[in-house]
Amino acid sequence: MRIEAYNMVSQVYGTQKPHKAQSTSKVSRMDEVQISSFGKDLAVAKQAVKNAPDVRESVTAPLKESINAGTYSVSGEDFASKLLAKYEEKMGF
Numbered sequence: 001m002r003i004e005a006y007n008m009v010s011q012v013y014g015t016q017k018p019h020k021a022q023s024t025s026k027v028s029r030m031d032e033v034q035i036s037s038f039g040k041d042l043a044v045a046k047q048a049v050k051n052a053p054d055v056r057e058s059v060t061a062p063l064k065e066s067i068n069a070g071t072y073s074v075s076g077e078d079f080a081s082k083l084l085a086k087y088e089e090k091m092g093f
Contacts, residue, residue: 035043066072 063072
């Protein structure tokens with residue numbers, strides 16, 4: 001086997017030892033983050049929603065009382081009209 005042939009093959013396949021990159025002068029860089037005013041407003045809104053109660057007792061308490069007392073009634077026409085309005089809103093009519 002010829003040594004020159006081995007050298008040619010190693011050059012083709014790149015089997016030579018890789019050279020280490022030399023570091024230049026040390027420059028310290030810091031990452032910087034800037035949050036827009038919209039992002040800050042969004043964070044405040046998210047926190048407000050997170051802190052808000054899931055159920056508004058001032059709205060649900062009277063309804064619960066009337067249901068328990070048996071005095072709560074829903075008009076079929078009111079229900080149907082609101083149902084159709086929501087359907088049309090969702091479907092884009």
